[in-house]
Amino acid sequence: MTEDSVLTRLQFVELSILEVVGSLCDKFGINWWLDGGTCLGAMRHKGFIPWDDDIDIGMMRSDYDRFCSIASTELPDGYSFHDSRNSPGYAAMFCKVYKDGTRFENQEGRDSGSAMGIFVDVFPYDYLYDEPKLRSRQLKLALNAQRRSYLYHSGNITVPHRGFLGFIEKAGCKALHFIEKASNRGPLEYQRQFDRSIPDCSVGTVSKECLTLAWPNMNPILVDDIFPLAHAEFEGKLYPVPRLTDKYLTTMYGDWRAIPKEEDRHTHLPLLIDFGDGEIWESEK
Numbered sequence: 109m110t111e112d113s114v115l116t117r118l119q120f121v122e123l124s125i126l127e128v129v130g131s132l133c134d135k136f137g138i139n140w141w142l143d144g145g146t147c148l149g150a151m152r153h154k155g156f157i158p159w160d161d162d163i164d165i166g167m168m169r170s171d172y173d174r175f176c177s178i179a180s181t182e183l184p185d186g187y188s189f190h191d192s193r194n195s196p197g198y199a200a201m202f203c204k205v206y207k208d209g210t211r212f213e214n215q216e217g218r219d220s221g222s223a224m225g226i227f228v229d230v231f232p233y234d235y236l237y238d239e240p241k242l243r244s245r246q247l248k249l250a251l252n253a254q255r256r257s258y259l260y261h262s263g264n265i266t267v268p269h270r271g272f273l274g275f276i277e278k279a280g281c282k283a284l285h286f287i288e289k290a291s292n293r294g295p296l297e298y299q300r301q302f303d304r305s306i307p308d309c310s311v312g313t314v315s316k317e318c319l320t321l322a323w324p325n326m327n328p329i330l331v332d333d334i335f336p337l338a339h340a341e342f343e344g345k346l347y348p349v350p351r352l353t354d355k356y357l358t359t360m361y362g363d364w365r366a367i368p369k370e371e372d373r374h375t376h377l378p379l380l381i382d383f384g385d386g387e388i389w390e391s392e393k
Contacts, residue, residue, distance in 0.1 A: 114389045115375060118226065119156050121207055121383065122163045123343055125228040128187050129165065129179075129205055130347065136182075138175050140167040141337055141348045143231055143320075148357055148364050150342040150349060159373040163228045166320060168331075169306065172232035176203055188225075192257070192299045197222030199261040199295075201254050201302045201322040202231045211382035218379070220261035226381070234321050235307050235314035236328055242312045250305035250321035257298035260288040266376075327359050 109117075133140050142150050143166035149157040167175060179189040183205065191203040197220035206225030217224050237243040258265055263285030269277060305321050307314050317328035333355050337348040350356040357364040382388045 109387070109389050111375070111377060114377060114381060115159070115161055117383060117387075118161055118377075118381060121210065121226045122228055125187065125205055125207055125226070126163050126165070126347075128184060129228055129230070132179060132182060133167075133171075133175065136174065136178050138167065138171045138178070139335070139337065139348075140165050140171065140175075140230075141334065141350055142166075142340070142342060144360065146342070147340075147349050147353065148361060150340040150347065151353055151357060152365060152367075154341045155343040159375045161375050161377060164231060165228065166231045166233055168318070169232045169234050172203075172230070175230065179203075179205065190224075190227075192295065195222065197261060197295075199257045199298075200229075201250070201257065201299065202229060202320070204229055207384070209384035211380060211384075212378055213380040214378040215264040216258070216262040219264055222261070226383075231320040231322060233318045233329075233334075234305075235331070236317045236319055237307055237311075238313045238315040243315075246305045246307065247319075247321070247324045250302055250324050253298050253302035253305070254322055256288055257295065257302075259284045260293065260295060260298065329356060329359055 130140070132138075141147070143164040145157055145160050145162075146164045149155055149160060176189065176191065180194070183189060186208050188206050188208050189203060190198060190206055192198045192200070197217065199216070199220060199222070204224075204227040206227050208225060210226040212224045212226045214224075216222075237246050259281060263282035265278070265281040302321070315328075316330055316332060318331050318334075319326060319328050329350075333352040334350040336351055338351050338353060339346040340349045340353065341347075377391060380388065380390045
């Protein structure tokens, strides 16, 4: 299989998971929307960004907590719910829905012993504290917990730079991985630390802004810019998107309508994909 054909097939499987997740949310009245690059793809391409290899959805924390509870028991046969609490080697502070019987193996997963299937990511959005000091502490707690969890589970972390700077960053990640492993913290300690960043109204008042704390280096988004949800076409069907979709995407990406230069289009195919029907693709890298 060529990389293009693998990507097309991977997107098809992810779309089937999206259908399952959407149907479950609709059944139980859970509000959700196409998030991040998936929302961008819907608005710019009416489907996947051609070189994108995943699907992201978002929901507010109250809906996310309900989703986690419901999805752990109510997903149809062939699909399963995963997060740090129920899946060994799971480093992320958000959940995934896997298609059972498939495999999606990247280096981080192999290092941590995480047996991932082909998945869709589900990101919780949390309100941000109104008071600047509380907000700053909230964001630092979340970012540190997520970073340290990834470093605990693997020293092979995707870094933002290439060349010599990237080499230094990768070496630093390997060193920090051994430090975190030697700290004798269990993996759930990072989840407990992250949970302390979720706002508590007895501590301070919350603003009208929200953010997915699992990836808190984006700019905050007004909750009123998300709700009531609108709809946009994605691969031939209508799915929920934030109400002010242009503002939402501009906050995240700036000029989201501009097509990136070819050298800036990145597909992050893993080391191995098992589609569950006997067809397996392995990277030659």
